[in-house]
Amino acid sequence: MGMQVNTNIAANNAYRNLATTQNDLSKSLEKLSSGLRINRAADDAAGLAISEGLKSQVGGLTVASRNAQDAVSVLQTAEGSLNEVTSILQRMRDLAVQAGNDSNNDKSREAITVEVDALTAELSRIGTSSNFNGKQLLDGTANLNFQIGANTGDSINVDLRTADIDLLATQLGTGTAGISFGPSASAGTADLKFTAGDNTVQTGVRVAATDSADEIAAALNGDVDFVGGSLKATVVDGDVVVRSTAGQTVVMTADSGITAGPNIAAGGLDFMSSGTAADAIDTIDGFISSVSETRALIGANQNRFESVIKNLAVSKENLTAAGSRIRDTDMAEEMVKYTRANILSQAGTAMLAQANQSNSGVLQLLQ
Numbered sequence: 001m002g003m004q005v006n007t008n009i010a011a012n013n014a015y016r017n018l019a020t021t022q023n024d025l026s027k028s029l030e031k032l033s034s035g036l037r038i039n040r041a042a043d044d045a046a047g048l049a050i051s052e053g054l055k056s057q058v059g060g061l062t063v064a065s066r067n068a069q070d071a072v073s074v075l076q077t078a079e080g081s082l083n084e085v086t087s088i089l090q091r092m093r094d095l096a097v098q099a100g101n102d103s104n105n106d107k108s109r110e111a112i113t114v115e116v117d118a119l120t121a122e123l124s125r126i127g128t129s130s131n132f133n134g135k136q137l138l139d140g141t142a143n144l145n146f147q148i149g150a151n152t153g154d155s156i157n158v159d160l161r162t163a164d165i166d167l168l169a170t171q172l173g174t175g176t177a178g179i180s181f182g183p184s185a186s187a188g189t190a191d192l193k194f195t196a197g198d199n200t201v202q203t204g205v206r207v208a209a210t211d212s213a214d215e216i217a218a219a220l221n222g223d224v225d226f227v228g229g230s231l232k233a234t235v236v237d238g239d240v241v242v243r244s245t246a247g248q249t250v251v252m253t254a255d256s257g258i259t260a261g262p263n264i265a266a267g268g269l270d271f272m273s274s275g276t277a278a279d280a281i282d283t284i285d286g287f288i289s290s291v292s293e294t295r296a297l298i299g300a301n302q303n304r305f306e307s308v309i310k311n312l313a314v315s316k317e318n319l320t321a322a323g324s325r326i327r328d329t330d331m332a333e334e335m336v337k338y339t340r341a342n343i344l345s346q347a348g349t350a351m352l353a354q355a356n357q358s359n360s361g362v363l364q365l366l367q
Helices: 009-034 045-099 106-129 165-172 213-221 224-228 274-327 332-366
Strands: 142-146 155-159 176-180 191-194 198-209 233-234 241-243 251-252 263-265
Touching: 009 332, 045 106, 045 142, 045 155, 045 165, 045 251, 045 274, 106 165, 155 274, 165 233, 165 274, 198 213, 198 224, 213 224, 213 233, 213 241, 224 233, 241 251
Parallel strands: none
Antiparallel strands: 142 155, 176 241, 176 263, 191 198, 191 251, 233 241
């Protein structure tokens, strides 16, 4: 092989190998310093796509676990209030049992009624004030969805609309009465008009013979004048029942054009005789049973959410481990590669220096 000066093949070869080694050394340093095997898509495109998907799942499960813990807190708040509701109802039942004894005179029965009225007012307050982060829980509107997974549709619904404690208080109110009417009692259409105590309430709701009881009740409860008149409509045994939340007797006026049923007690408790006190015991028993069913529902869902939290923790751990196996650096293996590349870099640098000196013998020929 001849001696050239313009082109040093050995030096070019040494430089090419040294550049490759330096690139490998740089990548090893990056992986060792970051702890990640994949620092950019070029390191492992498929692995990056998989690991990013796993990262999304892990992040979603982390938030979902907090959501489930919040759900437990919500249910604990609702159940705590219902526990006090049950205590109040039990006290009212005790008073009803006491009132059932004819050793009581009218004054004694009136005293019992005063205490029941106070307890009823507290039930109403609990129904309107029990909330979590401003979300009402016991006013008959709580239909709650909790996101307990990382993906769309991973949710649990808890329907607490049966826990309308304010309505329960209205139905237990002593001395109150309501009015009932059937949806098919009207010929054609009619505007509804009620008198609650001294207050006349003209609603903007028109009732037709084809309207269902649920439709009529919903229309009334959505009417500003009706609600502003302290009235509330419910459906009982297929009939619409209108009651006063202010404890007033409700009458449907004759010019409403609709035939009303007789005035009915709004589940009202009467302790003025042993017979009505016995009826009060049965009424309260029914409400205790209803509240207990709601508490059982809450308790069952609370246990379910606690299981959800445990399952989410296991899933998060497994997905984190899977992502780690794809994306994280095996430090021992990478250190072996780094040591190899470091040695080759030093050797390559030395050989490049030797190659650069290999053609210096040409100077001997020029002397």
